[in-house]
Amino acid sequence: MTDIVSAHRTIDTGIASRPVIEISALRIGFGKHVLLEKADLCLHEGQLAVLMGPNGHGKTTFLRTILGLHPCMAGSVKILGRAAQLGRAGIGYLPQGRRVPVPQITALDHVKSAWRGDRLGPLNFSSTCHKDVMRALELVGAPGFAHRPMGFLSGGEKQRIFLAIALLAHPKILILDEPMTSVDAEGQQQIVSLLARLCRDLRLTILMSTHHLDPFRLTPHLALHLTQCRLEKADA
């Protein structure tokens, strides 16, 4: 039996935090193309984990499996103690390569539109919407540029708006697929500080994929490497 890759440790209060992502003997892939075998992972409340690995070895597919968007071939994924499809509501997701459909729309309106999502009924931005949107913008430090059009924002500012969208539903977990893409060094540093603060202050669990750890000066609780069908601890 393989060791469970775990970031479990006692945080701040001396009380062990609860597991929020539990993966056991997982196999994933597309038909005969297996991407991951016998993967075990346990992430706890308030922990920041980084997933690295070469192009095309399955990072996005692994993250989508945790979200319940891609099926397991074997093994199991539990989110907040429930099957991935049921636990998904507790996850905020920032997909890879997110684009701005309407560059003229302000950042504030973009986040408001995302809040509405597929809620039914007339377009009515209630006080709940206003509260959720303002909270999310505050959390990512965006009120200063919320009234600017999305098309005029820097790469880092756009990613912070996308992070605000991922935070709208008050998730317990954030899954971020390459959130540093198209972000300059200063913007990367701001995002790194922001993610560390979200873990510490909100006790969010964050799992993010990235190609390189060093340039971000990020010290995760757990660094993972996915390559050749194996998920292993990497040197952070």
Ligand SMILES: Nc1ncnc2c1ncn2[C@@H]1O[C@H](COP(=O)(O)OP(=O)(O)OP(=O)(O)O)[C@@H](O)[C@H]1O
């Ligand atoms: N819908 C699909 N059907 C078949 N194969 C797919 C599908 N989506 C992805 N793949 C293949 O699965 C493999 C893993 O893709 P994935 O996007 O998960 O890798 P990745 O590690 O995230 O890559 P990158 O670092 O380039 O983003 C690739 O070989 C890809 O071509």
